Amino acid sequence: MPVLLFTGPCGVGKTTVALEADRLLEEAGVPHAMVDLAVIGACSPRPADDRWNERLVHANLACMWENFRRAGAERLVLSRTLEHRSLLGSIAEAVPGAEITVIRLTADLGEVQSRIRSRESGRDPRWYLNMAEYLVDKLATAAVEDHVVSNQNRSAADTAREAMRLAGWLDIER
Numbered sequence: 332m333p334v335l336l337f338t339g340p341c342g343v344g345k346t347t348v349a350l351e352a353d354r355l356l357e358e359a360g361v362p363h364a365m366v367d368l369a370v371i372g373a374c375s376p377r378p379a380d381d382r383w384n385e386r387l388v389h390a391n392l393a394c395m396w397e398n399f400r401r402a403g404a405e406r407l408v409l410s411r412t413l414e415h416r417s418l419l420g421s422i423a424e425a426v427p428g429a430e431i432t433v434i435r436l437t438a439d440l441g442e443v444q445s446r447i448r449s450r451e452s453g454r455d456p457r458w459y460l461n462m463a464e465y466l467v468d469k470l471a472t473a474a475v476e477d478h479v480v481s482n483q484n485r486s487a488a489d490t491a492r493e494a495m496r497l498a499g500w501l502d503i504e505r
Contacts, residue, residue: 332428333406335498338413338475339436340466341459342447344482344490345410348436351491352408359501361406364399366392368411385421393425406500412466413475432498435476436490438483440467 335352337345346367353365372388381387388411396407407426413419413433423429438446440463447459478497482490495501 334429334431336409336433341463342443343436343438347487348490349408349410351487362403363406364404365408389421389425396426416475433476434494435479436482442483
């Protein structure tokens with residue numbers, strides 16, 4: 332089961348690019364599903380021993396994947412911040428037969444911070460800004476990805492096309 336996972340720091344455009352991949356796959360008639368893993372773990376209170384609700388995320392993904400599969404999905408697009416490749420094991424358990432390709436999206440820290448300030452308008456962006464600064468450096472050396480794709484000064488659709496080309500998913504040259 333082909334799985335394409337977009338990762339990167341807060342504000343790099345993981346969800347936006349995943350949604351573009353979703354749109355491109357739909358236009359191409361490819362049966363698939365798309366899930367933002369951060370969204371399906373949004374539940375409070377969080378267990379003291381599971382700060383990011385990983386167990387809930389992967390339990391929800393397993394249920395969702397079963398439903399998506401029954402509905403005809405043959406591929407899965409995911410977005411999440413992935414700091415360690417070991418976390419892919421939980422995805423593989425939730426999606427039997429998963430063949431996961433990880434795409435790390437990049438953009439300059441200034442661009443990422445600008446996106447965060449724009450998207451968090453009306454809310455305090457400090458946590459996201461601090462986390463983005465940490466993750467830009469951390470992910471540059473963490474080697475969690477199979478491929479690196481820049482999401483700087485280009486459309487999300489172009490970024491998604493390049494990612495899917497690198498993953499061998501589609502011939503979507505236009």
